[in-house]
Each structure stands twice: as C-alpha cells, then as structure tokens.
Amino acid sequence: MRILDKYILKKYLSSFTLVLTLLIPIAIAIDVSEKVDKFLRHANLSVGEIIEDYYVNFVIIYGNTFMPLALFIAVIFFTSKLAGNTEVIAIHSAKISFTRFLKPYFIGATIVTVFALTMNHFVVPRSNKIFENFNRTYLKKKKLNANxxxxxxxxxxxxxxxxxxxxxxxxxxxxxxxxxxxxxxxxxxxxxxxxxxxxxxxxxxxxxxxxxxxxxxxxxxxxxxxxxxxxxxxxxxxxVNIDYMAKEMNSVELYKYINQAKERGVSNLNSYLVEFHKRSSLPISSYILTFLAVALAAKKKRGGMGVNLAIGITLMFVYVFFLKISEVLGAGADTNSFVMVWIPNLIFGGLAFYLYLKNAKN
Known part of the structure; x- marks a missing residue:
C-alpha cells in the first residue's frame, strides 16, 4: 500500500469515527431530555440499569442507524478539505487516475461494510431485544402483556x-x-x-x-x-405474535422462521423479508455513499466545503426518504420485498456511477 493510500485511508476512518462520535452524544442528550421524567417515575430503577440496559443498547442501535449518514458526511468533509488544499490536483498531476484515487476509499468502505454487516445481522438484534424489553417495561404508557x-x-x-x-x-x-x-x-x-x-x-x-x-x-x-x-x-x-420480534431475532433465527412459515403456507411474509434484506442493503450502501461523496467533493468548488456539505446532506435526506418509502411499500402483500428494499441503493448507485464516469473522463 502506498503512502498516499495509507494517508487517505487514515483520514477516511478517523473522520468517520469522529463524525459518528459527535452524532451519538447529541442523540443521547436529546433522548435523556425526553425520557428523564419517565425514568424518575420508577423508584426501583437504578442509574446502572438505565445505562446498561437502555443507553448501552441505545448507542449500538442508533450508532448503527447513523453509520451511513456519518460516513457520507465524513467522506465529503475530508475529501472537500483535500480538494480545497489542492491535494487532489497534486494527485492527478502525479498521473494518478480518478479510479486509482478511489482505491483507499474502497478499502475503507469494505472495512465499514464488514463491520456494519456483523452489527446488523448479529449484534443489533440482541440489543433491540434488551432495548425494547426495557421500553415495554418502563417507558411505554400502555404496557404489553406478553404473557x-x-x-x-x-x-x-x-x-x-x-x-x-x-x-x-x-x-x-x-x-x-x-x-x-x-x-x-x-x-x-x-x-x-x-x-x-x-x-x-x-x-x-x-x-x-x-x-x-x-x-x-x-x-x-x-x-x-x-x-x-x-x-x-x-x-x-x-x-406468540412476533411482528415486533422480527427486529429482535438475529438473521439466522429470522431466516429459519421465514422458511418455516413458508412451509406452513403463510402467504404474506414481506414484513419479515424487508427486515431480513434491509440488514444487508444498508451496510452495502457504504460503497455507494462513499463513491458518491468522493465524486461530489473531489473538485474544488466556489463556496468550498459548505456547498459540498449542503448538497451531500440534501442527498442523504433524499436517500433516507427513499429508504423509508421502500420499506413501507416492500411490506405490502403484492410487492417484491427484495427489489423494494434495494431500490434506493440502485437509484443512488446509478447516480454514483454517473458521477464517477464524469470525474474519470476529466
């Protein structure tokens, strides 16, 4: 690996970690302000239980949710900084193509994707189970009698x-x-x-x-x-009605349940299939969002980093909007859940590929 690759990869991972580390405390602060009165209603609820059963899992769940947003902002941020310091121009002057320039970004996206896949399929479901059990026990007004x-x-x-x-x-x-x-x-x-x-x-x-x-x-x-x-x-x-439990089963358990339900002739399993496919589609979006962010920020623009961040955040909100719409539509009985879940990645993947070709020609 060249010095340039190590330099960009280090910037990629450190910027991603920094943005994610900044987003999570903000989310915790907002949540504490909303929930503190509910915590105080339960005299038998200790601070240790709140931290261990609620906020540790809160960090895991919402950290995983914020991962694509943090990655997108981080890549735009440090790539815009490279472009602003004319480092990208110097890289191109050294006869390094745009495709070659993307190599450390690809390595970084692979690291994040593997980590996110492991979290989504195995770690987050366990945290969801503990987190939702705490919610049902202490925070929800209408408690579910699971017995x-x-x-x-x-x-x-x-x-x-x-x-x-x-x-x-x-x-x-x-x-x-x-x-x-x-x-x-x-x-x-x-x-x-x-x-x-x-x-x-x-x-x-x-x-x-x-x-x-x-x-x-x-x-x-x-x-x-x-x-x-x-x-x-x-x-x-x-x-047991497991509509709310789909998120609490790891992917092996969820896959077994879906197959068992199919054997029994259950007609509409799309809500479970959406949850299962989403656990892979969201991590894979790390590649798409990375290349899209690089393509947007690799050229120096009038207005600097602020313009790139404004465009990037707007695109991120559009992506999240498409993601939520596709999940709702994918849960319908007459739709292909796999296609619906992957549509946002296909649309933004097409946009990323177009911008890549545009940058590669220049």
Missing part, C-alpha cells in the same frame, strides 16, 4: 389452521381451541377443545373436553372425549 395472548390464528400448512381464543405463555395453556382441515376449500375435519396444554417432556399436546367432527358428503360424524394426547406441527413459541 397473555388473545385470538391466536396460525396456519400450519396449505390447508390446516388452528385458532385459540386465549393463550397463557408461561403456563403453555390455551383456551377455546379449534383445529380445522380443508379439502378443495371446504371444511373436512374440525377438532375442538375447551383447552390445550403443551407437555414439554413428550413434545405433545393434551386436549381437555374435546370433540372431533368429520364432514362427509351425506353426513357428519362427531366423536367426544374428556382427554386426548396428540401432536401438532407447531410449538408454543410459534403462537
């Missing part, structure tokens, strides 16, 4: 469904249970019970006061009983 669930619906396969009126998580007991099997869109079998209990030792279910109904073309057959031990293709954890 008691009502109106559970679960599709076990293309043609079989279960319904449970009430379910208690810690006791693994459900009440007003119904299991229905369809053939050619017509109900063929129905199993009902007053309650259903999970027997962990045998991985079976016990039904109390059950009735089995078989529907034939010319007649119905009904069987009653006090107790029935049976098995189903689900576990108690599958009954």
């Amino acid at each position: 008691f669930i009502t109106n559970v619906n679960l599709q076990l396969g293309p043609n079989d469904y279960i319904f449970i009126k009430n379910y208690t998580v810690d006791r693994s007991i459900g009440y007003n249970f119904s299991y229905e099997i369809f053939e050619d869109n017509k109900l063929s079998q129905k199993l009902m019970a007053d309650n259903i209990r999970w027997v962990e030792e045998d991985s079976t279910y016990t039904l109390i006061n059950y009735s089995k109904r078989f529907l034939f073309k010319d007649r119905d057959s009904i069987v009653h009983g006090n107790k029935l031990d049976t098995i189903f293709n689900f576990e108690p954890k599958d009954l």
Whole structure:
C-alpha cells in the first residue's frame, strides 16, 4: 500500500469515527431530555440499569442507524478539505487516475461494510431485544402483556389452521381451541377443545373436553372425549405474535422462521423479508455513499466545503426518504420485498456511477 493510500485511508476512518462520535452524544442528550421524567417515575430503577440496559443498547442501535449518514458526511468533509488544499490536483498531476484515487476509499468502505454487516445481522438484534424489553417495561404508557395472548390464528400448512381464543405463555395453556382441515376449500375435519396444554417432556399436546367432527358428503360424524394426547406441527413459541420480534431475532433465527412459515403456507411474509434484506442493503450502501461523496467533493468548488456539505446532506435526506418509502411499500402483500428494499441503493448507485464516469473522463 502506498503512502498516499495509507494517508487517505487514515483520514477516511478517523473522520468517520469522529463524525459518528459527535452524532451519538447529541442523540443521547436529546433522548435523556425526553425520557428523564419517565425514568424518575420508577423508584426501583437504578442509574446502572438505565445505562446498561437502555443507553448501552441505545448507542449500538442508533450508532448503527447513523453509520451511513456519518460516513457520507465524513467522506465529503475530508475529501472537500483535500480538494480545497489542492491535494487532489497534486494527485492527478502525479498521473494518478480518478479510479486509482478511489482505491483507499474502497478499502475503507469494505472495512465499514464488514463491520456494519456483523452489527446488523448479529449484534443489533440482541440489543433491540434488551432495548425494547426495557421500553415495554418502563417507558411505554400502555404496557404489553406478553404473557397473555388473545385470538391466536396460525396456519400450519396449505390447508390446516388452528385458532385459540386465549393463550397463557408461561403456563403453555390455551383456551377455546379449534383445529380445522380443508379439502378443495371446504371444511373436512374440525377438532375442538375447551383447552390445550403443551407437555414439554413428550413434545405433545393434551386436549381437555374435546370433540372431533368429520364432514362427509351425506353426513357428519362427531366423536367426544374428556382427554386426548396428540401432536401438532407447531410449538408454543410459534403462537406468540412476533411482528415486533422480527427486529429482535438475529438473521439466522429470522431466516429459519421465514422458511418455516413458508412451509406452513403463510402467504404474506414481506414484513419479515424487508427486515431480513434491509440488514444487508444498508451496510452495502457504504460503497455507494462513499463513491458518491468522493465524486461530489473531489473538485474544488466556489463556496468550498459548505456547498459540498449542503448538497451531500440534501442527498442523504433524499436517500433516507427513499429508504423509508421502500420499506413501507416492500411490506405490502403484492410487492417484491427484495427489489423494494434495494431500490434506493440502485437509484443512488446509478447516480454514483454517473458521477464517477464524469470525474474519470476529466
């Protein structure tokens, strides 16, 4: 690696770290001012718990969120400074092409991308779990009773469904249970019970006061009983509504859940797929935002760094806007979640490539 590469890479990483380090304390200060009264409502909540369970994970989650913004601003900042000091002109005068000039930026973007991918897929989900549990326990006005669930619906396969009126998580007991099997869109079998209990030792279910109904073309057959031990293709954890838990599962767990749901015939998994694809698309944007920032800031402009930063921040807000819109649209039932999540990167990647060609010709 040349001295020039080491110089630019050092500037790249140090500027990125500096901007990120400046953004996080600002976010913490704003959050403390909003939440301090809620913290004080709980006499049993210590400062240590607030720091360990809330703000440590706050830094991890929001630091990861701010990473693309910090990277974009950092690259524009120090590249504009290089251009302002005529260092970029000196580099080109030394017969170093714009493509070659991008090499240390590419190395820096790779370092940031690998770090962000690891954070997004494995570290941030764990922090989300602790952070959201703290929020639900201490900060939200309407607390979610995660132990008691009502109106559970679960599709076990293309043609079989279960319904449970009430379910208690810690006791693994459900009440007003119904299991229905369809053939050619017509109900063929129905199993009902007053309650259903999970027997962990045998991985079976016990039904109390059950009735089995078989529907034939010319007649119905009904069987009653006090107790029935049976098995189903689900576990108690599958009954929990995990809409809010998608962000709390690491990517391996989320991928397994998505595949399991597909096997059961669940039709719309786009909200989970958006979360899964977003964990890769956002880190990969480090390359796009880096090259876009370099292409914008590599030439000295009238107005200096301020103009570059104004253009860069405007583009960053447009990127975030597209990102949020694509997430909402990607969660829809009739869209391709993978395409929708990656559309902002494709649009800004095209812009970065255009500016790269423009700079490379000069």
